[in-house]
Amino acid sequence: MDPPPAELYIGLMSGTSQDAIDGVLAEFSPNGQPRIRATHSAALTDDLRHQLDSLQRPGEGDLDLALQLHHDLGQRFADCALRLLDTAGVPAQAVRAIGCHGQTIRHNPDGPAPHSLQIGNCALIAARTGIPTVADFRSADIAAGGQGAPLAPAFHQAAFGTAGRRRAVLNLGGMANVSLLGADTSGWDVGPGNVLLDAWAVRHLGQPYDAEGRFAALGTADRQLLAALLAHPFIARPPPKSTGREDFNLRWLDTVLAGFANLHPADVQATLAEFTAAGVARALDGRGEVEELLVCGGGARNTDLLGRLARRLTPLRVATTAAAGVDPQWVEALAFAWLARQRIHETALDLSRITGARRPVILGCVYLPGRPGA
Ligand SMILES: Nc1ncnc2c1ncn2[C@@H]1O[C@H](COP(=O)(O)OP(=O)(O)OP(=O)(O)O)[C@@H](O)[C@H]1O
Ligand SMILES: [Mg+2]
Structure with missing residues (x-):
């Protein structure tokens, strides 16, 4: 047959x-x-x-x-x-x-x-x-x-699930969502991915996004602003959860920034990149069995953001889905x-x-x- x-x-x-x-x-x-x-x-x-x-x-x-x-x-x-x-x-x-x-x-x-x-x-x-x-x-x-x-985690399991090493997939689109692969695949939106970085790049660079994160790399993240951003109730909410532009947008960012008028725009961008990375790190915290994080979505091109993620997640290995044979842009x-x-x-x-x-x-x-x- x-x-x-x-x-x-x-x-x-x-x-x-x-x-x-x-x-x-x-x-x-x-x-x-x-x-x-x-x-x-x-x-x-x-x-x-x-x-x-x-x-x-x-x-x-x-x-x-x-x-x-x-x-x-x-x-x-x-x-x-x-x-x-x-x-x-x-x-x-x-x-x-x-x-x-x-x-x-x-x-x-x-x-x-x-x-x-x-x-x-x-x-x-x-x-x-x-x-x-x-x-x-x-x-x-x-x-x-x-x-x-998010719906993609079911596909992430089908495409990237392995029998041995415990993998997680992180999609860095406008929002960020993680998938913990395995027989019991789980996944949820963790918070903003690129949406705030993009909005700030439009305002201060006149560009649709911060290419490779070069603007963020010029600044220094502000700990107090980061804490204020992480206080958004969505971040601590337990899964299942999903988010969108209704929760994270420039108007919300402006209300948080009202208390930080003296920060240089590059410092704000660096803090927004840390906010995305910290949201992911919190989501994976206590899930020590994960050994490898495969990143997809347009944010996989943001070298500065990937570096921040790798630093926060050490010793977990951070790579893009290219390492598993699929260009991150098309996942x-x-x-x-x-x-x-x-x-x-x-x-x-x-x-x-x-x-x-x-x-x-x-x-x-x-x-x-x-x-x-x-
Ligand atoms: N070279 C680059 N450097 C930095 N960021 C980039 C680069 N290229 C793309 N991006 C980011 O990726 C974003 C687009 O990613 P993507 O298309 O995966 O997101 P999306 O349209 O929100 O999709 P989804 O909702 O499926 O996650 C851009 O808005 C930008 O923030
Ligand atoms: Mg897109």
Whole structure:
């Protein structure tokens, strides 16, 4: 009998940093091991970023603007998927499904109306590509009592889990989330990743991010400011927990900084980098069995931040997921290709130790493209 064939999936991710749509075309072996066949990153414009910012302030936000961006992002996601097919020379019919995370505009799983809302019209993606498109990965988890986030730890276990050495994975996106791999994989958001570093770089450098952490490296972290930042109630909250721009944003930072008017901007940036590193160190504290931390996400390029992490976590070995064969930039997009595969195979995921969901759930809704010519 012929072995079951490998399957192709596309993963599309646009995270809390609102920097770009990252896309991968990946081949999964029958046992679920991924191999990346093509990648593409499409930067979001400043204009789009500002419009998304305005949608994310609770109590504000314009429904007409949300619908316009739902459409515009749907087109951009579709463009990214079509570009991947083109680059790889793969016909649309060869791809089982697209997993599209969408762009989060609200995440509040703990409120009186628990929700996590992503926009980006996936019916449009299915129609333009002719490929079934899986979307809305978080709602079923929230309906089962979970946080709806983070979802990537289940993929981190599938891709990076080892029988021997105890590994943890750290995704440094806008927010930071850790996964402790093993038979009992757990994972949670630990606090901000790059979001505050980015906001401060925009204000003081006129740049979207602090490249390689060079601005932070010029400053000296301030212990009192660090303590004030770490006093945010999210940091000490026990998991399961998830966070977003609702908790960590420039307005909150400005309220904390009101007591530190004399600090040089580079000292503030250094302290923000320490804040991210300290949040991760606290999350791993008391979990002495972890021997190796693999970092992914755009923050893996921040040399200064990786150095701070390594210093705080000694003797734990800090590397990027490149050491395990996956470029850190594509891990989260690959996670959504993997999650689409789980949905198409109707595999329920037990995320009870990750999101706190009370039962295994099948994540995502499928938009079917319809028969060609129908
Ligand atoms: N060369 C670099 N030096 C420093 N930081 C970088 C560099 N390149 C990217 N980054 C950081 O990575 C961020 C983007 O990372 P990424 O795309 O993983 O996050 P995200 O979009 O929030 O995704 P997710 O929500 O899935 O974690 C940028 O906003 C920036 O802060
Ligand atoms: Mg991104």
